[in-house]
Amino acid sequence: MRKLISRCMVIAFILLGISAYSQAKIKFSSIPNVLQGIEPNDKIDFWVLNYNTYGKDQELKVSGTKKDFIPQTSGFDLFPDEDSFYYIVYSSGGKINYVTDLDALKKFVGKIDNVQEAAILATVDGYMIDEEFKDVAGNYYEDQSNYYLDLGKLTSKECPYQKTHFTLTVNKASGAVTQVKDNGTYIELYNKKCANNPRLLKIEKKRRI
Template identity: 60%
Template sequence: MVKFTCRLVTFICIVSGISLSAQEKKQFPNVSAVLQNIVPNTKTDSWILVHKSYGKDNIVKQSTVKEYESQSSGFNIGIADEDAFYYIVDFSTGKPEYITGLTALRKFVGKVDNIYDAAVFAAAEGYIIDEEFRDLAANYYQDKSNYYLDLGKLTSTECPYQKKHFTLTIPKSGETILNTKDNGSYIELYNKKCTNNPRLLKLEKKEEPKDEPKKSKPTRRK
């Protein structure tokens, strides 16, 4: 009986350890590595991933050597940079097809085959991998059924500039986001032009110095 109890306790500990290990948070690698590891829905290895920066094409992943035309626009699943973006050249139909938007990228992925595909699904809904704040907005964990992604989202470009972080639940081999949890803002920036800047409001409310009492003129004796 004692041996059975010990074995049962050991089994429970092992199962618990596996469960905890499965739910351990891991940080996303950089955006380039995420895009290199997506699994296309077309079951083809004939595609090229290009990172264009300051007008120059840099081939990040190339499974086929074919000619293609450089693109003037593209997508990003991280912090957007006006001078840099990614695009994909897909040769699955025999001729080059260019993927320059997040909606097209999601269609290229098709369904969620791994955590990197899940990140693409989230990006198509406006969420980002924020490499500057990995603990808050660039990590994930998983269980038997779902991926759980902690990602950021730009919620305001006006006053104040604001980013929030969310936890998204995306099913494995699924094609949708099951649940979204708002974890609050982690960046909130005001500039001098913001009329709702708390600092400016405090300065306006600050009491103005009171005028000193006027001194009475001395009376002259006649």
């Protein structure tokens, strides 16, 4: 009887360990690495991920035999208010195509094959990997059925500038977002033009005194 109880306890601890491991949150390493995780579903001859900053292109990933293409002057970004941008060049059936906006990116990604693609498609819906606050808005964990993404979202572009973080449950089989949990605001920023800036209100109060 004791041996049976001991075996049951060992199995229970193993199952608990597997459960804890499966729910360990992993931070997204960087937005470029997330984009390099794309696995196109359509038949692609080659594709190139480009990063443009200050008017200069940098090829972050080349898949297949690259052909000549025209450098682009605009593209998409997975984080708002950035001066740089990304774009993708790919060839399908011998024809050169360009991905320069989020809708085209969504079409290029197609069916979700991994957690990187799940995060990319969430970006199309206004979410973001916040590289400054990965602990709350730039990580994930997964189990056998779902990806669980902790992502940020701009919920106010006026005063104060506000970010809220959410947990998105993405079904691996269908790619559908089955649940969105609002975890609350994690940052509020005021600038000098904000009439409700607490610092300015304190200064004005002192002046009146």
